[in-house]
Amino acid sequence: MESSENQPNRATRISRLPGPSTNCGLSELSESQHNTRIQSSIPAPGIVKALKREIAQPASQPEPKRKLLVDRAVEYPQRATHSYMTRSNVVRGHTLHGVSSLKSSFRQQPGSHVPTLNTFTKSFGLGRERPVGKTTLIRTPNVQSKSQAPRTKTSHGHVDDDLFDKRITTNVWDVDGRVGDMESQFKELKDMVNSTLSQKKGHDDALERAKTRVNDLEKDHQNLTARSESLLLELNAAREEGHALRRELQEEQWKNQREIDILKRDHSQTVEDMSRHHRTAVEDLGRELDHLKDQEGKRHQQQIDSLTREFQISVEDERKRKDREIQDLRSRMGNEAQDMNLSMQRKERDLQGLKAENETLRSEIERQKSLNSSHQSNILELSAANMTLEAKLNSVRSQVEFLESDSKAQSDSFASMEARLQDALHIAEEAKEKLIKEETERRVLFNKYQELKGNIRVMCRVRPPLSASAEDRARISFPDDKTSAEIVLAGPEERNSLGMVSRKTYPFEFDRVFTPASQNEEVFSEISQLVQSALDGYNVCIFCYGQTGSGKTHTMSSEDGMIPRATHMIYDTIMKLKEKSWRYNMEGCFLEVYNEELNDLLAPNERNSKKLEIRHDELRKQTTVLNCKTVRLSSPDVVETMLSEAQKNRSVAATKANERSSRSHSIFILKIVGENLATGERCEGTLNLVDLAGSERLKHSQAEGDRMKETQNINKSLSCLGDVIEALGRGSGHIPYRNSKLTHLLQYSLGGNSKTLMFVMVSSMEEHLKETLTSLRFATKVHNTHIGTAKATKKIKGTD
Numbered sequence: 178m179e180s181s182e183n184q185p186n187r188a189t190r191i192s193r194l195p196g197p198s199t200n201c202g203l204s205e206l207s208e209s210q211h212n213t214r215i216q217s218s219i220p221a222p223g224i225v226k227a228l229k230r231e232i233a234q235p236a237s238q239p240e241p242k243r244k245l246l247v248d249r250a251v252e253y254p255q256r257a258t259h260s261y262m263t264r265s266n267v268v269r270g271h272t273l274h275g276v277s278s279l280k281s282s283f284r285q286q287p288g289s290h291v292p293t294l295n296t297f298t299k300s301f302g303l304g305r306e307r308p309v310g311k312t313t314l315i316r317t318p319n320v321q322s323k324s325q326a327p328r329t330k331t332s333h334g335h336v337d338d339d340l341f342d343k344r345i346t347t348n349v350w351d352v353d354g355r356v357g358d359m360e361s362q363f364k365e366l367k368d369m370v371n372s373t374l375s376q377k378k379g380h381d382d383a384l385e386r387a388k389t390r391v392n393d394l395e396k397d398h399q400n401l402t403a404r405s406e407s408l409l410l411e412l413n414a415a416r417e418e419g420h421a422l423r424r425e426l427q428e429e430q431w432k433n434q435r436e437i438d439i440l441k442r443d444h445s446q447t448v449e450d451m452s453r454h455h456r457t458a459v460e461d462l463g464r465e466l467d468h469l470k471d472q473e474g475k476r477h478q479q480q481i482d483s484l485t486r487e488f489q490i491s492v493e494d495e496r497k498r499k500d501r502e503i504q505d506l507r508s509r510m511g512n513e514a515q516d517m518n519l520s521m522q523r524k525e526r527d528l529q530g531l532k533a534e535n536e537t538l539r540s541e542i543e544r545q546k547s548l549n550s551s552h553q554s555n556i557l558e559l560s561a562a563n564m565t566l567e568a569k570l571n572s573v574r575s576q577v578e579f580l581e582s583d584s585k586a587q588s589d590s591f592a593s594m595e596a597r598l599q600d601a602l603h604i605a606e607e608a609k610e611k612l613i614k615e616e617t618e619r620r621v622l623f624n625k626y627q628e629l630k631g632n633i634r635v636m637c638r639v640r641p642p643l644s645a646s647a648e649d650r651a652r653i654s655f656p657d658d659k660t661s662a663e664i665v666l667a668g669p670e671e672r673n674s675l676g677m678v679s680r681k682t683y684p685f686e687f688d689r690v691f692t693p694a695s696q697n698e699e700v701f702s703e704i705s706q707l708v709q710s711a712l713d714g715y716n717v718c719i720f721c722y723g724q725t726g727s728g729k730t731h732t733m734s735s736e737d738g739m740i741p742r743a744t745h746m747i748y749d750t751i752m753k754l755k756e757k758s759w760r761y762n763m764e765g766c767f768l769e770v771y772n773e774e775l776n777d778l779l780a781p782n783e784r785n786s787k788k789l790e791i792r793h794d795e796l797r798k799q800t801t802v803l804n805c806k807t808v809r810l811s812s813p814d815v816v817e818t819m820l821s822e823a824q825k826n827r828s829v830a831a832t833k834a835n836e837r838s839s840r841s842h843s844i845f846i847l848k849i850v851g852e853n854l855a856t857g858e859r860c861e862g863t864l865n866l867v868d869l870a871g872s873e874r875l876k877h878s879q880a881e882g883d884r885m886k887e888t889q890n891i892n893k894s895l896s897c898l899g900d901v902i903e904a905l906g907r908g909s910g911h912i913p914y915r916n917s918k919l920t921h922l923l924q925y926s927l928g929g930n931s932k933t934l935m936f937v938m939v940s941s942m943e944e945h946l947k948e949t950l951t952s953l954r955f956a957t958k959v960h961n962t963h964i965g966t967a968k969a970t971k972k973i974k975g976t977d
């Protein structure tokens with residue numbers, strides 16, 4: 178193949194020295210085709226056809242016009258240059274990549290400069306890669322100018338144009354040389370042609386593959402077209418079907434509409450029929466209802482009438498019954514009223530009887546009193562007679578002695594005198610027994626008298642002025658000498674508008690008033706009966722109330738005060754009662770209420786360790802104090818020791834009102850338990866002797882700090898005492914005993930089963946007039962209070 182192709186070329190070696198690129202089919206791709214191919218990765222069938230068509234064309238290109246060798250020799254360099262330039266321009270139609278690969282294959286492998294299949298397929302084949310970027314495909318003027326620029330030597334071994342011209346000029350007559358050159362050039366050309374042919378072959382292969390590809394694509398295209406046509410047909414069929422369906426739907430709608438109209442018509446007709454029918458039925462029912470209503474109304478009216486008649490009858494019956502009941506009640510009430518009137522009259526009579534009895538008792542008391550005095554005078558007479566008798570006895574004895582020495586007559590007279598003496602002794606014994614009997618009666622009468630008068634007694638004692646002149650003394654008078662029960666106080670001086678000075682008078686009346694001249698003995702003689710009552714089984718409370726320094730302690734616990742006198746009297750009585758088989762036990766304790774706290778005055782060191790607690794025995798009406806030292810009072814000496822010890826321990830504090838003012842309440846509690854061995858009688862009495870703290874007002878005392886607290890507590894407990902007495906007087910259900918320690922402790926000795934005596938102590942000094950008035954007013958309030966009836970706790974042995 179190579180030789181056949183080379184034959185004509187050899188004959189026209191010089192004249193047929195066209196540029197190696199002239200036969201290159203690829204140069205026939207127009208730029209527009211090339212650009213189109215660039216734009217689509219798969220070449221359009223038309224483009225492929227055009228490509229195919231144009232690829233076949235090079236063979237029919239007209240041969241260039243033959244020239245003489247000399248001409249050709251002269252022209253050659255230019256043509257060669259031109260040919261190169263033309264080829265360069267043709268190559269320019271390929272991608273730059275193809276050009277560069279072609280150039281490089283010329284430059285680097287002169288013997289194998291055929292473009293590779295890879296290069297072609299990259300540009301045209303199925304495996305063509307998409308260009309990396311447009312810029313690689315855009316041919317710039319610089320690229321063209323560069324390719325057109327003169328070169329010193331090409332990759333095909335061409336010498337530079339100037340050098341070539343020079344060589345031609347110098348060797349123009351050197352034929353052998355020229356032939357050699359020609360041969361070498363021919364050789365070169367042959368190589369070029371060979372390479373071009375192999376390149377063409379590659380291109381043909383590529384073209385073949387491209388054709389196959391195009392055929393495939395055309396087949397695909399046909400398939401697609403057929404498919405598209407069938408789809409189009411289907412679409413048309415579907416469209417027609419849609420039209421038919423739409424028509425059917427419209428027809429159906431029309432039919433339905435018609436049916437609906439018919440149904441509507443039927444329905445409205447039915448509704449009208451039914452409403453007509455219903456109206457008729459409702460009207461019938463209304464008529465029926467009216468009829469029923471009438472019937473029912475008539476029936477109800479009849480029932481109501483009958484019920485009304487029945488009700489009226491029953492009301493009438495009830496009214497008659499009630500009238501009868503009212504009549505009965507009236508008659509019963511009349512009877513009851515009569516009974517009540519009768520009982521009232523009876524009560525009135527009883528009251529009158531009681532009053533008469535009271536009067537009788539009073540007169541009895543008076544009689545007993547006079548009897549008592551007559552008995553006392555009798556006793557005196559009897560004792561005088563006794564003394565006379567004793568004197569007579571003595572004289573008789575001397576006479577007997579005288580007569581014994583003389584005669585028998587004397588002995589007779591002695592016997593008679595002896596008899597007379599026995600008579601006298603007998604009379605004396607009888608008188609003594611009578612006296613004891615009358616004393617017992619007197620005690621009974623006293624207790625009765627006490628009960629009738631009420632159980633709270635108030636006595637007033639006026640302290641004598643200690644060392645004051647007449648001007649400093651208050652104007653106090655005691656108008657009734659006989660009863661000794663009144664005291665009149667002249668108030669402070671008051672000056673009226675005319676300048677006249679006057680004094681108000683304040684009269685007070687108590688059970689007994691002791692003048693400043695009265696001594697403790699006289700005071701005790703008045704209260705001795707109360708002390709006796711303690712022995713008889715009563716709870717007795719004697720307390721002294723008054724301002725500081727008014728003589729409370731003097732009256733109560735001084736050496737000849739009420740406490741020692743009472744204990745002495747009790748001892749004496751106990752001794753006397755022994756004869757009547759009575760046996761007594763006495764126990765005493767001494768307490769102090771200081772700042773609302775209980776202290777044991779007989780055991781002051783145990784104050785903090787043991788707390789004193791008040792316990793009440795509701796049944797026995799007795800009070801005990803837990804943890805309190807109790808001393809058995811076996812003799813009067815023990816009582817004196819106890820009193821002095823208690824006095825020593827009593828809280829004493831100085832205030833401006835009194836330097837030795839007792840700021841606490843002291844309570845001496847004497848428990849007396851007696852038992853009659855002969856009769857089995859048992860009695861349990863308590864004697865409380867209370868020395869209250871000073872009652873002066875807080876303002877007057879000018880106390881501060883602890884002293885003020887003491888004074889406040891004292892005032893509080895005294896006011897609680899007043900409240901308790903007032904509540905007892907009112908007969909209140911609740912007595913506020915627990916409001917203070919003092920009243921709590923004296924619960925069973927104030928009111929109820931107790932006899933209470935209050936001493937109100939007052940000063941006789943003008944400067945204390947205000948406090949004196951306050952104290953006397955308080956005492957009057959207490960005096961006006963009637964506290965029940967006391968009862969002795971005497972019981973027969975074994976009954977409790």
Ligand SMILES: Nc1ncnc2c1ncn2[C@@H]1O[C@H](COP(=O)(O)OP(=O)(O)OP(=O)(O)O)[C@@H](O)[C@H]1O
Binds near residue numbers: 871
């Ligand atoms: N009747 C009287 N006869 C003679 N002296 C009396 C009499 N009453 C009180 N005194 C004397 O007056 C002084 C004060 O009396 P007393 O201490 O008894 O008063 P008080 O009321 O107990 O005072 P306090 O509230 O401070 O205890 C004492 O020195 C007392 O001896």
